[in-house]
Amino acid sequence: MQTQTLFRFSRRLLLPALLGLGACNFLDVGPPPTQVVDTTVYSADASATAGVLGIYIGLTSRGTNVPGIANDAALSTFLGLEADELLYATTAFDEYRLNQVNPAGNGPSLLWSQAYTNIYQCNTAVAGLTASTTLTVSLKTQLLGEAKFLRAFNYFYLANLFGDVPLVLGTDYAANSTLGRTPKADVYAAVVTDLLDAQKSLAATYPVSNERTRVNQAAATALLARVYLYQQNWAAAETQASAVLGQTTLYTLPALNQVFLANSQEAIWQLRRAGTVSTNTAEGAYFVPSSLTVAPAATYQLTNTLYNAFGTPDNRRTTWTNSYAVAGTTYRYPFKYQQRIPTANAGAATEYSVVLRLAEQYLIRAEARIRQGKVADGLADLNVVRARAGAPALSTALGQADALLAVENERRLELFTEYGHRWFDLIRTGRVAAVLGAYKGTTWDANDNMWPIPATQLLANPALTQNPGY
Template sequence: MKAIYYILSVLLLTTVCSCKKFVDVGDPKDQLATSVIFVNDATATASVVGIYSDMNAFNYQFANVLTTFLGAMSADEFTYASTLANFDEFKNNSVLPGNQYADILWSQPYNFIYRANAIVEGASASTTLSSVTKNQVLGEARFIRAFCYFYLVNMFGDVPLIMDTDVIKNTDKARTPKAEVYTAIIEDLVEAKKLLINEYPENRERIRPNKVAATLLLARAYLYNENYVLAEQEAAAVISSPGYALLDNADPTNAAHMTKAFLKNSNEAVWQLQVVNTALGRNTWEGNTIVPVSTPLYRMTKDVNGLVPAFESGDKRFTNWVGKFVPPATPDITHYYPFKYKVRVGTAGVAPTEYSMVLRYAEAYLIRAEARIQQSKFNDGKEDLNVIRKRAGLTDLNTPASIAEGMLLVEKERRVELFAEWGHRWFDLKRWKSTTGIAGKTRADDILPATKPAWKSTAVLFPIPTTAIRTNKNLTPNPGYN
């Protein structure tokens, strides 16, 4: 399978030499074995931070544009206003197994998982690392592994669970049931919480996961598995953590104004990916790709069921996080695009002001709200939603009378708060049951057929890529892709 075309310890060494933006460790020479990499703190640290560098080094990758953009197009957030077959397949929910982007969404997480496995093995066996560094790199490696598996199971369903570096054993590994993969995700995050500290390591930028990042992702994993008691508990731990806040100052020039939420190291950031390729003043691949020069190619949906009308009148998220373009030749046609990232191209040679947001503090309130409502704690859940709405300048909600009523409030707030961020809307539509009560149907079945006439229920999962199936005799296609 393509997931296992690993380059063994050479991959780790490559990242040691490419991550100096994250931590200055010098350039190790002639260190070709993992046992050597985990002899000292500097090279062990470089092995893990190099993964983050590779996650964000190039455009249209799993860890930047692709997961966000393809998730948005697979759902109902925005479309691509041109013809590109690989994009059209996601927009129309008719992804083919040979789609090059589906292949990237599969192969890159497995690449990072292998490297995380190598770090877990190498750091665990080391007798020369300091206890502080050993805990840090082990915690980060477990976090990375959990993070990648979270996206794999939500995009592809059952996937091979590979937890070591034995290529021969893993090459033809069959798909593991989703529930077992989630068990491994949760175990990794629980352990990462124990190993990591609240402070961000090294230069204190929010570009390496800390205990709060592991806690937030754990809260999400519990929520997706309908363990609402623990989801509420973990989300509450994030909310009460010092150093984080919703940015809601009324003065746009103030550092705490909501337009500053996506700046590097903002108090709303729980984990970000640092810009690596700064050519021509680039800040984030997301901003560089989606902020238009003229007419936007990525346009938010604005039909009656679209994202634009989902915002209430006066919602500050719309005025501050949505861009507007009116073509001069047709002033009656207005195009809207996500504008959370403000910088398309900055000034060459000037330090970037924005980093790619991966985990954001606001999600903790939304997780706790949903978990509370699912436990019939309607007033408490409503209050969490009202915290989010207050920042947006909206009036308070009334207490819902039922779980069904409360969940519609949750759905609406998640849609307008987390739009164009890491496929949240797509994953929500797939994980929530249909309000029709029809067994096996999801909210995607309720909503997407209105604008996607070719919609099929099996489209909630992307196809297992052709290259993976060709190289692993035990991989089977997802339903609907035979």
């Protein structure tokens, strides 16, 4: 059950309350019960492929009560509440809306545990694949690229949620369980290394034709462009984004109502929900109301500040948001994903969760160019995205400072409720206090820009320390 206490916690106050909760350390995950880690898994092509596919399944699985780090919309919902994108119909998630995340709550614990469980799977795959001498060479290379990409993906979000985190690259879970926090810069360096390796290992084509649910070389390049942007390596970010944008036969900007469809031409990487499909995507299940006649069926609602940020004209507001009215009150909600259940409930999903897409690469390159003083070129990239939305072009005469604010605004309008982009953007640019301080007033605190290390981890591993303010 979600803890509702809405004041800052200290470890001194938490310790007595948590002693009865046990000390499960999610770095000490051991072999997941559904994953065979015997070396025989990586001795044959079919079983090795199944082992790596299991990592993708782990990304789309759901933790108890709270979604997992990837496909079950945790990043989109919780971080949308943390920023200025979403409201929740009840007080159930006020700790996120008020930026007072509980270290003992489900959110930090389950996001942490899911990520490290997934990383353990990646480490097992990397070790098994590297040691194997019996796999088809091309398949071994591809699977290694996928495993390293997925490890980098998990660490990217861990570092941006929690700051310094343990960097676990091996499979000795007894040793891993006592690791301290690794500086965020070193975690980023490991992410870059994995993505560069993945670039070399992955093919330009997708492993399964007509599906974009497993990563290819462009996915590694796209995530690398984002990482370089976050590192303020502007030239490298521009180079990597340009490499993706140059693949015009594979990636295009389709109409707004086609962006989030399964195998969209804009999608660089999508996640398809595993197992029996009762919903197309977690986003659709969370955001699309179950009823348009009962309030508040739209449990996650768009803030007025986001809705009003769209200019006129801007087809993103009319296509990617929706509303309904009950008893004179209008409820607005995200509508990028429009299906709660598969078409005709036949089990064939028409929408996949889009993790990486082409528009972000235009926005990355725009910012990278502007930061290097190539303001007109950066604004040209912004105008490509705006043209697809039917929004008027920005003047290329803008100065650098105004152009950077235009990037911030365009990212807000284009990427809202997608994997926490708005929250991370405000933090990485140093704009979070100015924007959210004004929006949230007295509920904003300078330490709110990082999540707390889960309280269970602090109890289980004395080498870990808590983030300031908790």
